[in-house]
Amino acid sequence: MSSEAITSFENLGLAPEIMAAINQVGYTTPTPIQAQAIPAVMAGRDVLGIAQTGTGKTAGFTLPMINRLMKGRAKARMPRTLILEPTRELAAQVAENFDLYGQNTRLTKALLIGGVSFGDQERAIERGADVLIATPGRLLDHVERGKVMLRGVEVLVIDEADRMLDMGFIPDIERIVKLLPFTRQTLFFSATMPPEITRLSEQFLQAPQRIEVAPPSSTNKNVSQTLIEVAPMSKRAALRALFDREEVTNGIIFCNRKRDIGTLLESLQRHGYSAVSLHGDMDQHIRLKMLDEFKSGSAKYLIASDVAARGLDIPNVSHVFNFDVPSHAEDYVHRIGRTGRAGRTGAAYMLATRQDDKYVQAIEGLIKLEIPREELPGLDAAETDKPAAKGKPRRRKTDAKSDDPSPTGGNGTDNHAGRRRGLLGRNRRKTPNNKKPDATPTAEKSQNAKAEKTAPPPRKAKAQSSDAFDGNMPDFLKKQIK
Ligand code: AMP
Numbered sequence: 428m429s430s431e432a433i434t435s436f437e438n439l440g441l442a443p444e445i446m447a448a449i450n451q452v453g454y455t456t457p458t459p460i461q462a463q464a465i466p467a468v469m470a471g472r473d474v475l476g477i478a479q480t481g482t483g484k485t486a487g488f489t490l491p492m493i494n495r496l497m498k499g500r501a502k503a504r505m506p507r508t509l510i511l512e513p514t515r516e517l518a519a520q521v522a523e524n525f526d527l528y529g530q531n532t533r534l535t536k537a538l539l540i541g542g543v544s545f546g547d548q549e550r551a552i553e554r555g556a557d558v559l560i561a562t563p564g565r566l567l568d569h570v571e572r573g574k575v576m577l578r579g580v581e582v583l584v585i586d587e588a589d590r591m592l593d594m595g596f597i598p599d600i601e602r603i604v605k606l607l608p609f610t611r612q613t614l615f616f617s618a619t620m621p622p623e624i625t626r627l628s629e630q631f632l633q634a635p636q637r638i639e640v641a642p643p644s645s646t647n648k649n650v651s652q653t654l655i656e657v658a659p660m661s662k663r664a665a666l667r668a669l670f671d672r673e674e675v676t677n678g679i680i681f682c683n684r685k686r687d688i689g690t691l692l693e694s695l696q697r698h699g700y701s702a703v704s705l706h707g708d709m710d711q712h713i714r715l716k717m718l719d720e721f722k723s724g725s726a727k728y729l730i731a732s733d734v735a736a737r738g739l740d741i742p743n744v745s746h747v748f749n750f751d752v753p754s755h756a757e758d759y760v761h762r763i764g765r766t767g768r769a770g771r772t773g774a775a776y777m778l779a780t781r782q783d784d785k786y787v788q789a790i791e792g793l794i795k796l797e798i799p800r801e802e803l804p805g806l807d808a809a810e811t812d813k814p815a816a817k818g819k820p821r822r823r824k825t826d827a828k829s830d831d832p833s834p835t836g837g838n839g840t841d842n843h844a845g846r847r848r849g850l851l852g853r854n855r856r857k858t859p860n861n862k863k864p865d866a867t868p869t870a871e872k873s874q875n876a877k878a879e880k881t882a883p884p885p886r887k888a889k890a891q892s893s894d895a896f897d898g899n900m901p902d903f904l905k906k907q908i909k
Pocket of ligand 1: 453480485
């Protein structure tokens with residue numbers, strides 16, 4: 428059956444219990460990755476799925492896995508399927524999906540993630556778990572303690588493989604795969620395919636069906652994209668102007684640096700916007716609280732770092748604001764993918780200074796689209812560059828995660844503003860009446876001064892930890908970690 432022909436979950440061969448669950452959850456049409464992956468997995472084939480989060484890939488592998496598991500029985504300490512996830516939050520999100528889709532079955536799972544006591548996890552394995560959903564490190568801990576045997580694994584899922592690579596988990600994955608039977612079904616998902624991931628996929632998969640639902644460089648057509656040209660010192664004013672003019676249900680604001688998240692949060696709160704923040708250094712409980720406030724609507728804005736927000740599954744985000752232009756073009760795709768999920772529309776704005784030219788160029792090269800430019804009245808980039816141009820020119824650091832001392836979002840200032848016209852100069856529209864705007868309103872100036880004082884000292888860049896917040900935390904897990 429060709430995937431184009433699949434417009435319903437009927438005829439995929441899924442058990443009635445699963446069909447009932449799909450109905451209960453309210454899905455009517457398989458997403459493109461589901462339409463292609465479900466038949467392939469049901470046919471027992473290995474799958475190489477190139478798909479981002481938000482495409483419905485979790486159900487793409489979970490539904491046929493449940494179908495297979497229903498035909499056998501769990502054995503103590505010998506799980507029949509294994510799902511590897513890079514972070515505990517993603518693992519918890521998948522576990523939640525497994526419960527949802529398996530609600531009419533008696534299948535059991537064990538969620539093996541860090542930050543939770545070994546005892547409960549060991550008991551779940553001991554009782555016999557049909558599926559293990561695990562982060563690599565914690566799974567290996569259990570293996571070393573002799574509590575779990577992987578010889579019975581019939582289906583292996585490696586999810587978010589490129590993320591595993593980023594987080595340094597590939598050696599762990601290779602160790603784990605050596606413990607599995609050679610004859611097994613392997614489903615391998617990755618948003619991008621860097622050479623190392625291609626190598627791994629060739630090593631782990633046998634004659635896989637390659638499924639690519641959207642090239643990793645593509646952005647969702649449901650998301651309108653706009654680039655706002657702005658001077659570094661006017662970014663916060665520009666953001667507020669956008670908030671006031673747009674019909675924002677809720678929005679995620681991305682900053683490149685953790686320290687800027689705090690500064691921006693303080694600024695927005697002071698201006699009366701209900702905002703919370705998320706970044707990888709936060710304590711788990713605080714992150715959950717922040718996310719809950721955003722999801723429940725009590726906070727309208729969430730300020731986040733790339734690490735914190737990747738994989739975040741919040742279906743109704745109306746807007747994404749790039750407070751900084753990301754230095755890695757792929758991050759732009761991931762960021763704006765937080766809106767326009769599950770067929771909804773969304774809007775993405777990016778504040779760009781002239782110093783961002785080369786990063787904007789890289790993004791546009793990747794997405795093969797020139798992002799429409801707009802200037803906000805009173806915030807003309809060329810004019811407002813002037814007050815910021817005093818002193819030495821600062822160069823933007825190339826590492827998006829580095830700490831930049833600039834209180835403006837770290838894109839530096841340009842004292843060659845009059846001479847230099849980069850990419851941002853294309854399609855420029857003049858500010859009406861050639862009005863010279865007040866680049867930095869008084870309130871903003873005093874805030875900037877305060878922000879500089881209150882900003883925490885630069886932290887040393889640290890390796891991403893598996894703590895990186897990456898998804899929703901289901902209630903059952905919240906109870907476990909209380
Ligand atoms: P994922 O990419 O697996 O993280 O899924 C993204 C979101 O899409 C989740 O909120 C799912 O509940 C939702 N979803 C998955 N499959 C479908 C479907 N067939 N129809 C509507 N929503 C879906």
